[in-house]
Amino acid sequence: MSSTNSPDDYLTDAEIRAWGGALLFTTAVLRALDEALVAAHRISVKEFDVLITLFNAPSNRLRMTELAERVVLTPSGVTYLVTRLERDGLVNRSVDDADRRSFFATLTRAGHRRLRESRRTHNDVVRAHLTRRLTASQLATLGALWEALRTGEVCGTG
Numbered sequence: 001m002s003s004t005n006s007p008d009d010y011l012t013d014a015e016i017r018a019w020g021g022a023l024l025f026t027t028a029v030l031r032a033l034d035e036a037l038v039a040a041h042r043i044s045v046k047e048f049d050v051l052i053t054l055f056n057a058p059s060n061r062l063r064m065t066e067l068a069e070r071v072v073l074t075p076s077g078v079t080y081l082v083t084r085l086e087r088d089g090l091v092n093r094s095v096d097d098a099d100r101r102s103f104f105a106t107l108t109r110a111g112h113r114r115l116r117e118s119r120r121t122h123n124d125v126v127r128a129h130l131t132r133r134l135t136a137s138q139l140a141t142l143g144a145l146w147e148a149l150r151t152g153e154v155c156g157t158g
Contacts, residue, residue, distance in 0.1 A: 029129045036125050041118040043090075046071070048122060050081055051090060051115040054107040061106035063096065090114055 034045040049071045068078040082105050085091040090111035096102035
């Protein structure tokens with residue numbers, strides 16, 4: 001039996017370069033962030049993500065399902081992570097009085113402090129791996145490209 005390949009069976013060189021570059025860059029930066037945050041502040045990059053997400057939420061709290069969506073984890077993954085953060089006193093979990101089946105995760109004072117302490121490390125790694133390597137114009141273009149990809153809108157650059 002013979003098989004024929006269509007051009008759609010393979011990514012083009014430009015597609016490979018764009019997709020592969022995004023994967024390699026993201027993996028390298030997340031690894032560097034994780035290593036720096038663990039070494040300096042005893043939290044992983046995923047834990048930092050939960051803390052910063054709660055910090056930016058109204059009243060510093062979210063339903064567990066909303067938190068899972070925002071930090072791109074499964075419900076069981078966010079439950080495991082919040083349990084660790086709760087054990088360390090960085091997050092509290094409480095039952096939603098309006099819906100006793102739901103739980104809230106809330107950032108504690110200790111969580112605020114750990115986030116404040118670790119934010120500089122996070123930002124230094126992001127700047128070292130991304131923002132300081134680009135001109136202001138390149139950074140603006142990259143931001144516009146990511147926004148276009150996220151929203152599905154056509155980007156007006158190049």
